[in-house]
Structure formats: structure tokens, C-alpha cells
Amino acid sequence: APAARSGSGRGGGRAGGGRRRGCRAWQRDALEHLHRAHCRNIDAMRRADRGGSAPSEFGVYKSDFDKQVVISSFERRGWRRAQDDDEDWDFYWASVLAVRPLFNPENGRRLQEHQVVNHFPNHYELTRKDLMARNIKRYRKEREKQLEQLALEATYAPNSSPIPEEFELPAEWVPTTFALPSDYAIFVEEFRRHPNVTWIAKPTGKAQGRGIFLVSKLNQLKKWSGGQKPFNQTLFREPYIISRYINDPLLVGGKKFDMRLYVLVTNYRPLKAYLYGGGFCRFCVEQYSSDVAEIDNVFVHLTNVAVQKHAEDYNDRTGGKWDVQDLLLFIESTRGAAAREKLVADMEAVLVHSLKAVQSVMINDRHCFEMYGFDILLDQSLKPWLLEVNASPSLSTTTEEDRLLKLRLIHDTINVVFASRAAVARFDGATAGAGGYPADSTAGDAGVAASLGGYSVLVDEGRLQMRQQEELRRTGRDRRRPFNSSRSVTG
Numbered sequence: 275a276p277a278a279r280s281g282s283g284r285g286g287g288r289a290g291g292g293r294r295r296g297c298r299a300w301q302r303d304a305l306e307h308l309h310r311a312h313c314r315n316i317d318a319m320r321r322a323d324r325g326g327s328a329p330s331e332f333g334v335y336k337s338d339f340d341k342q343v344v345i346s347s348f349e350r351r352g353w354r355r356a357q358d359d360d361e362d363w364d365f366y367w368a369s370v371l372a373v374r375p376l377f378n379p380e381n382g383r384r385l386q387e388h389q390v391v392n393h394f395p396n397h398y399e400l401t402r403k404d405l406m407a408r409n410i411k412r413y414r415k416e417r418e419k420q421l422e423q424l425a426l427e428a429t430y431a432p433n434s435s436p437i438p439e440e441f442e443l444p445a446e447w448v449p450t451t452f453a454l455p456s457d458y459a460i461f462v463e464e465f466r467r468h469p470n471v472t473w474i475a476k477p478t479g480k481a482q483g484r485g486i487f488l489v490s491k492l493n494q495l496k497k498w499s500g501g502q503k504p505f506n507q508t509l510f511r512e513p514y515i516i517s518r519y520i521n522d523p524l525l526v527g528g529k530k531f532d533m534r535l536y537v538l539v540t541n542y543r544p545l546k547a548y549l550y551g552g553g554f555c556r557f558c559v560e561q562y563s564s565d566v567a568e569i570d571n572v573f574v575h576l577t578n579v580a581v582q583k584h585a586e587d588y589n590d591r592t593g594g595k596w597d598v599q600d601l602l603l604f605i606e607s608t609r610g611a612a613a614r615e616k617l618v619a620d621m622e623a624v625l626v627h628s629l630k631a632v633q634s635v636m637i638n639d640r641h642c643f644e645m646y647g648f649d650i651l652l653d654q655s656l657k658p659w660l661l662e663v664n665a666s667p668s669l670s671t672t673t674e675e676d677r678l679l680k681l682r683l684i685h686d687t688i689n690v691v692f693a694s695r696a697a698v699a700r701f702d703g704a705t706a707g708a709g710g711y712p713a714d715s716t717a718g719d720a721g722v723a724a725s726l727g728g729y730s731v732l733v734d735e736g737r738l739q740m741r742q743q744e745e746l747r748r749t750g751r752d753r754r755r756p757f758n759s760s761r762s763v764t765g
Contacts, residue, residue: 333364338372341669343677347684365688366391370665373397377639385641390691393665394542394644395637400628401646401665403515404478407451410660413631417443444623448660451517453478454495461516465492472519472569477512481664483578485512488519488569520659521564524652526596526604530562531555532577532661533598535648537625537732538687540694542638544735547629548690549622551728552679553598559585579672593672605656613656621650621658626733628660643691645683686727693725 335348336356344367348355356363361383368376368391375381377395385391399405421443452461454475465473475495477485489495523530536550556577568574573585582594606614625648647667651659669684671677 334360334362335365335367336360336363337367338369339367339669343669343671343680343684346681347688350685351688362386364388364390368392370397370401385639389641390695391642392645394539394642395639396635397644397665399632399635400663402478403476403662404451404453404513406628406663407448407515407517408453409635410448410628410631413627414443414446444620444627445657447624447627447658449518449520451515454514454516462492472521472564473516474519474575475514475516476662477514479512482580482668483572483576484580485514486572486576488575489516490566490569520651520653522654523562524654524656525562526555526557526601528561529557529559530575530577531557531596532649532651533601534667535598535621535625535650536667536683537629537646537648538690538729539629539644539646540691541736542629542633542636544739545626545629545633546694546734546736547626547732548726548729549625549732550683550686551599551730552683554676554679555596555598555601556582557594557596558582559587559589559594579668583672591673593676595673595676609656617652617656617658620656622732624650624658624660628663629733643694645687682728686725686729689725689727690729 333348333351333353334356335353337344337348345355348365353365366372366376366389370393373391373393373395376383376385376391399409450464452458452464454461465471473489475487475489487494525531533553533555535553538548538550540546540548556579558574558577559582560571560573563574572581576582579594582588588594602614602618605617628648644665645667647664649661649664651661653659669680671680
């Protein structure tokens with residue numbers, strides 16, 4: 275130490291200071307480590323007091339989204355955010371990339387009973403554009419065969435129960451779609467049969483309007499293929515889908531729009547899903563035109579906010595958005611109340627049947643839920659068309675109204691997820707009924723209903739199955755059909 279203080283020991287003085295700083299850093303790290311261990315012990319004791327059930331307060335959350343609406347929703351509950359390397363959390367609001375290793379069987383890790391994550395392991399069956407189109411196409415074929423079977427039964431058994439309206443399959447709700455490059459030859463045949471149809475090409479793995487372009491001539495695909503001719507599948511930069519473009523969209527004020535609807539799924543078998551009432555419309559900035567001269571004008575054709583916000587006339591105050599309830603009022607005032615009611619029923623049918631299209635292939639992990647963002651376009655006849663389904667719908671906010679909407683959305687989503695898990699926990703040990711529900715059909719309903727907030731029940735197959743069993747016991751007549759109802763059953 276004296277040498278360090280001497281004039282000739284200046285460098286030694288720095289070394290000594292470095293050692294002192296290193297010591298302080300070591301002490302700080304040690305204290306932080308002890309604090310984190312203490313927090314984990316407290317969290318473990320709280321879980322033990324709850325019997326491992328979902329927390330109502332003082333939980334631990336983890337998120338790789340630095341979005342204010344997510345972080346604020348947990349902090350307002352008094353929750354603590356887990357460190358990046360902390361695996362002892364209650365709720366993980368994860369990106370789709372973070373979910374992959376979480377469910378990778380090779381890592382040897384299993385989720386604990388109390389842990390919840392916001393994606394199903396193979397969520398991409400519905401949220402990747404090519405798989406969505408393929409699954410819905412397969413589902414339609416299966417259901418059409420079942421309907422034929424029911425019609426045949428009705429022909430040979432005239433005294434049998436009629437086919438209820440809720441079993442009807444909606445008209446086609448996804449535009450004709452092909453996967454490129456694998457379906458290129460089939461697409462060319464379809465293109466030549468309908469040479470005046472416009473098509474829209476989208477990359478299967480991108481969002482926010484990136485990589486999208488319209489096609490009215492085959493040579494326009496050179497943009498996507500890199501000019502390779504003849505087409506060589508190994509030379510393509512990335513997979514695309516190409517779908518028939520809806521060239522007669524419903525317009526409001528002469529502008530094209532689509533709808534973002536939020537659907538929460540807490541269980542796939544039996545299917546239990548909720549529809550959020552706070553959906554919104556996204557408008558293009560410029561007036562719609564189907565003129566071929568405007569085919570490359572993204573401000574006419576693409577409704578994505580990430581695209582439209584770069585337009586010169588973009589409205590920062592409204593964000594180019596309109597509440598879906600305002601749209602329904604507009605439709606009622608211009609088309610009538612009956613048209614509004616039919617549109618709502620048609621949109622709900624599209625949502626439910628889209629979920630059922632992946633029901634058989636989805637890994638129904640009890641730790642998982644999914645908050646989907648459905649993008650739906652209306653044509654001039656008010657027919658809803660499903661454009662795509664988002665696994666991680668944007669939580670960025672463009673206006674104060676948008677921020678409040680998404681705060682409420684996340685808050686209500688967390689409430690419904692935990693209320694549903696608590697209801698399932700109460701069912702454990704009860705006499706099982708249809709779909710894993712207890713024989714007491716009212717058990718757990720009150721708690722979930724009190725937590726819905728802006729959500730309403732879209733479909734509840736478990737309750738439908740119980741009703742069918744109750745009717746069978748009461749009448750001795752089995753009115754069930756080979757597949758379940760597409761209409762919501764709320765109680």
C-alpha cells in the first residue's frame with residue numbers, strides 16, 4: 275500500500291484502484307445474486323401457499339417484448355419481471371422465436387404446473403400463410419364429405435332430426451391460394467383460365483406488408499423469382515403464397531380497409547375461444563382504384579399501418595383506424611339492421627371454422643394460450659374474407675386511443691387466461707363430464723364470466739357437448755352430429 279501511494283507507484287495506484295473497484299463489483303454481484311435468490315424463495319413460498327395455482331398478485335413474469343402495454347399490464351399487478359436467465363416465472367409473454375426452444379424436446383426441460391406461455395407449440399399451423407390456406411382447404415373437404423353423409427342419412431331416414439343451421443359450412447372464406455414455388459404450374463393453369471384476375475403475392479414468413487406485390491401478368495413474378503427462367507425451385511429467395519386479389523372491397527369514403535379482430539383461445543380440445551369487442555379497421559390513405567396503373571401503389575392497396583404511416587397524407591391523430599363498432603353502425607345505417615346481424619354471424623363463423631381447421635393438428639398444451647390477430651376484408655356484398663392470422667399481432671401504438679385499447683386488451687387477456695386455469699384447477703377431482711368438464715355444468719362459469727372484460731365467448735365446445743349429453747339422457751334421442759357446432763354457446 276505505501277508503494278502504491280508513492281510518486282513512482284502511480285501505475286501501482288491505478289492497479290490498487292482497479293482491485294478496489296473489482297472488489298466492489300464482486301460485492302455488488304454477490305448482493306444481487308442473494309437478492310434474486312431471496313426473490314425466488316419468496317415466489318416459491320407464495321406458489322406453495324396457492325397450491326401451485328395461477329397468481330392473482332405478486333407473480334413473476336417474463337417477456338422478450340419491450341412494449342409498454344405488456345410491461346405496464348404486469349407492473350400494475352405488482353408483478354416482478356424475471357431476468358433473462360431466470361426460468362422460475364409464472365407467465366411468459368414470448369415472441370414466436372422464443373417459443374421454439376421452450377418446447378424443444380432436446381433441451382430436456384418441462385414447464386412447471388404454474389407456468390403459462392402465450393403460444394401453442396405449433397401455432398404456425400394457423401399463423402403461417404401457406405399452412406393456414408392448406409389446413410383450411412383440407413378442413414373444407416372433410417366437412418363437405420360429412421355434410422353429404424348427413425344429407426344421405428336424412429334421405430333414407432325421413433324421421434331423423436333435421437340438420438341444424440349451426441352445422442352448415444360457410445361459403446368459401448379464404449381466397450383461392452397457391453404456394454410458390456411448389457404450386458407454380460397449377461397457378462399458371464388457373465391464371466390462364468382467368469386472365470383478367472389480379473393476384474396478390476406475399477412472403478409466408480414476413481409481416482407488416484413487407485415483400486407484398488400485386489400481379490396481373492405472369493412476367494411480373496420475375497420480381498419475386500429473381501428473373502430465373504425456367505422456374506427452378508432451388509433458386510427462389512424465399513417461399514411465397516399467391517392469392518386471388520379481392521378487387522371489389524367494401525369502401526368507406528372511397529377508401530379500402532380491412533379489420534383486425536382479436537381472438538383468444540384457451541383450449542383447442544374441446545375448443546374454447548373468446549372474441550374481443552375492441553377490434554378496429556385499418557384504412558388506406560389514398561382513394562381505392564382497380565386501375566392497372568395503380569397496381570404498384572401500396573397506399574391504395576395495402577392496409578398495413580407500417581405501410582400507410584409513410585404516406586404523405588397519413589393522419590397521425592386517428593392513425594388511419596376506426597373502431598369496428600363504428601363500422602357496424604355504418605353498415606346498419608347504409609344496409610339495414612338485418613345486414614349487420616348477418617355480417618356479425620358470418621364473421622363469427624369464419625373465425626370459429628378457421629380455428630376448427632387446425633384443431634386436429636394443434637398440440638393442445640395445457641400451459642398455453644393464444645391471442646390471435648385475425649385480418650378480415652369485406653367485399654361489396656359484405657362477404658368476409660380471411661386474409662391472414664397473426665400469432666403476435668402488433669402491440670405498438672400509434673395514438674392515445676390505440677394505446678388504451680391495447681392496454682385493456684392485454685389486461686383482459688391475462689384475466690381470462692388465469693380465470694380459465696383456476697376454473698380447470700377447480701375441476702380437478704370433480705366428476706368428469708363431456709370434454710373434460712365436470713358433471714356440474716355451472717362449475718367455474720361465474721369466475722370466468724366475471725373476468726371477461728371486453729371479451730365474449732365465441733365458442734365453447736365443452737358446454738355444447740354437455741348439453742348434447744343432457745338432451746340424450748332426457749329424451750333418449752341422440753341429436754349429435756359427426757362434428758361440432760360452429761355457433762357460440764355461452765351458457
